[in-house]
Amino acid sequence: MSEIIATLKKDYIYSLMVKGKRQDWRGFKDFRELKLETNIISKAEGSAKVTLGNTQVLVGVKLQKGTPFPDSQDEGVIITNLELNPIASPEYEPGPPREEAIEMARVVDRGIRESGAIDIKKLCITVGESVWIVFIDVHILNNDGNIIDASCLAAIAALMTTVVPNEQQGLGENVPLAMKEMPVGITLAKVGSKLMVDPSLDEEAVCETKLTIVSSSDGSVAGMQKMGSAPLSEAELFEAIDLALEKAAEIRELYLKGLAKSE
Amino acid sequence: MSDKPDKLITDDGLRLDGRRADEIRPMKIEIGVLSRADGSCYLEWGRNKILVGVFGPREAHPRRSQRADSAVIRYRYNMASFSVEDRARPGPSRRSIEISKVSREAFEPVIMAELFPKTAIDIFVEVLQADAGTRTAAINASSIALADAGIPMKGLITSCAFGKVDGQIVLDLNKDEDNYGDADFPVAMTQDGEITLVQMDGHLTPEEIKKGMELVKKGCKEILEIQQAVLRKKFATPVEDTEEEAAGTEKEGEKEESVPAPEAVQEAAVVEEAVKETEELGAEASEEPSAADVLSSEVIPDFDEELDEEIEEEFEAEEFEAEEEDEDLEDEDEAEEEEFEAESEDDLEDDLEDDLEEALEDEDEFEASFEGTPELKEFDEIEARLEKESVSIEAEEEIGLEPEAEEFVEEESSLEEESEVEETEAASEETIEPETEVEPKVETGEASTEAVEAEEEPEEEKSEGPWKVVKDPSEAGNRGEKDE
Numbered sequence: 001m002s003e004i005i006a007t008l009k010k011d012y013i014y015s016l017m018v019k020g021k022r023q024d025w026r027g028f029k030d031f032r033e034l035k036l037e038t039n040i041i042s043k044a045e046g047s048a049k050v051t052l053g054n055t056q057v058l059v060g061v062k063l064q065k066g067t068p069f070p071d072s073q074d075e076g077v078i079i080t081n082l083e084l085n086p087i088a089s090p091e092y093e094p095g096p097p098r099e100e101a102i103e104m105a106r107v108v109d110r111g112i113r114e115s116g117a118i119d120i121k122k123l124c125i126t127v128g129e130s131v132w133i134v135f136i137d138v139h140i141l142n143n144d145g146n147i148i149d150a151s152c153l154a155a156i157a158a159l160m161t162t163v164v165p166n167e168q169q170g171l172g173e174n175v176p177l178a179m180k181e182m183p184v185g186i187t188l189a190k191v192g193s194k195l196m197v198d199p200s201l202d203e204e205a206v207c208e209t210k211l212t213i214v215s216s217s218d219g220s221v222a223g224m225q226k227m228g229s230a231p232l233s234e235a236e237l238f239e240a241i242d243l244a245l246e247k248a249a250e251i252r253e254l255y256l257k258g259l260a261k262s263e
Numbered sequence: 264m265s266d267k268p269d270k271l272i273t274d275d276g277l278r279l280d281g282r283r284a285d286e287i288r289p290m291k292i293e294i295g296v297l298s299r300a301d302g303s304c305y306l307e308w309g310r311n312k313i314l315v316g317v318f319g320p321r322e323a324h325p326r327r328s329q330r331a332d333s334a335v336i337r338y339r340y341n342m343a344s345f346s347v348e349d350r351a352r353p354g355p356s357r358r359s360i361e362i363s364k365v366s367r368e369a370f371e372p373v374i375m376a377e378l379f380p381k382t383a384i385d386i387f388v389e390v391l392q393a394d395a396g397t398r399t400a401a402i403n404a405s406s407i408a409l410a411d412a413g414i415p416m417k418g419l420i421t422s423c424a425f426g427k428v429d430g431q432i433v434l435d436l437n438k439d440e441d442n443y444g445d446a447d448f449p450v451a452m453t454q455d456g457e458i459t460l461v462q463m464d465g466h467l468t469p470e471e472i473k474k475g476m477e478l479v480k481k482g483c484k485e486i487l488e489i490q491q492a493v494l495r496k497k498f499a500t501p502v503e504d505t506e507e508e509a510a511g512t513e514k515e516g517e518k519e520e521s522v523p524a525p526e527a528v529q530e531a532a533v534v535e536e537a538v539k540e541t542e543e544l545g546a547e548a549s550e551e552p553s554a555a556d557v558l559s560s561e562v563i564p565d566f567d568e569e570l571d572e573e574i575e576e577e578f579e580a581e582e583f584e585a586e587e588e589d590e591d592l593e594d595e596d597e598a599e600e601e602e603f604e605a606e607s608e609d610d611l612e613d614d615l616e617d618d619l620e621e622a623l624e625d626e627d628e629f630e631a632s633f634e635g636t637p638e639l640k641e642f643d644e645i646e647a648r649l650e651k652e653s654v655s656i657e658a659e660e661e662i663g664l665e666p667e668a669e670e671f672v673e674e675e676s677s678l679e680e681e682s683e684v685e686e687t688e689a690a691s692e693e694t695i696e697p698e699t700e701v702e703p704k705v706e707t708g709e710a711s712t713e714a715v716e717a718e719e720e721p722e723e724e725k726s727e728g729p730w731k732v733v734k735d736p737s738e739a740g741n742r743g744e745k746d747e
Binding site for chain 2: 103106114115116209211216219221227229233234237238
């Protein structure tokens, strides 16, 4: 059903694109209204909710003691899980995660892991025996497009407000989770010949391909993933990188810098 | 697990396995290694060992997975439990599910799935031994296996990764470099350099990415040559055979094979991609295959572009209620202008026109000149079908604009009529081409020494396949058996 609607809407979205417009009259480089709330789940060690237009994503971070991986005995473990909750869309069904969910979870995870956002050495309790395992659970509450950017932002915001529950384990005082980097994911949808920032649900449905670029505060790229079946030219790739770095810097400045200071 | 070496790149700029920064690991490809699969490929790349089997197009199960308008492409990347140092748990992991998804998407732009509605094309990848870069190796192998299965594709997909090791950008990471390097950036691209897969993890600046993309393009080009050589080797048909077989039924083929047209060879040499091929063709090169070869590799993107633009044009037409026919003509002109190789194509068109007089008669339209060759006719048919689809959608949606939609339909039907005419006219050529394609399937593994004819085979394989299969798959199969 959604496929049929998408095909019908394609004409409309493309005709707007030709005129340099979008369905909701944003510019190609504009985000929808973005709202970030942190510390909204007191039971979680860290939490954040991102509202992006009508898209709502909630991330909860839980920490548990566990054993390290044999090849990284002095490092904590990061486990990212993303659930396409059936509450979020009539298309989602309960059951094991679909490839879409797995892919998004891994893109969010890659951004956090590869940018070195978490100082995982500081999560080691006893070398080779016990470390903190950081569970990043992303819950999609309402999918109105671009859940991946919302997830990336919510995840890093939740981590930045996470407190390591040392007291609970008799390990001394609770301390904020040691963070080193603020990765921001920006997804660009290729519609016709244009790249659009923050694609809406309809734009996502009709776009040829999407490219998610996660970048760090030093202007380097930490992760990338092309999603969708149409090809991308090299020029478009470089254009996308430049655009993503620009938008990521804006979001980092507006939403994440404040969290870092408040620690 | 070995410990991290002090240096991954030695002082003289060589990597631990002796490669330079811009060198890929040695690659070995075998084709048609599985008798039950429709197409198969075994690929070794460095210490990676990958086996790919392709099945289909076959009926898609479960039925609800079928698509009414195209084949469903399914890609399964699976790692054998013994392929890595620590035993991998059998069954799909989150990693393999992700790789399967992006790899499938890497092939979707080139596989002509629209020719096989309600079917499935299954690509099964088994990683037997893993040593970094398995997804790129698997994609390279799948490309060959798909060609081996005769799945119509617009081109081969090649894939290669670059990364950063000891601060240096290097091509095709090995295991140590992957483990201890700073970044990994797998890319898959079409023959025309369109990117169909991009993933990345690590730490790279935009400048490093630009540098790496240059390396990847070089790597992909080398891999493409290996892939083409393998396909040529398998699908090469001795020239004499073709002539003998052709002689009985086929005047056209005989003429093409026996009358070399040196001026065409020279002109074809102008075309960038065809340079090598034309040289290799040498004295025995015949005009028609070289022209068709070039066109099949170069014109396909044009048609894509043209299609895209036509779609855009259609929107504009809706918007401004202008006359479609004029715009379509404009559109074609634009496509011609924009295409950077348009000039050389024109030359080739002229050649074709000389050669295929009967197919070209009084046509003065741009498109018409393409219809002389079977491959291009195929694209016209697809184009026409796509146009028809979009028209029907428009007709449903834009009731107010119905008159316009009707005009489209009219145009469409006239296109079809044209192509039908061409079909009958080109029927003579048709008989010779399936032979070049079908025969190799039964002559598995026969290493042919005739590199000359081989030049065309991979291209023809891709472009002719759909056309033949669509028309009469059973007949084609029988022909192959008879040849044996």
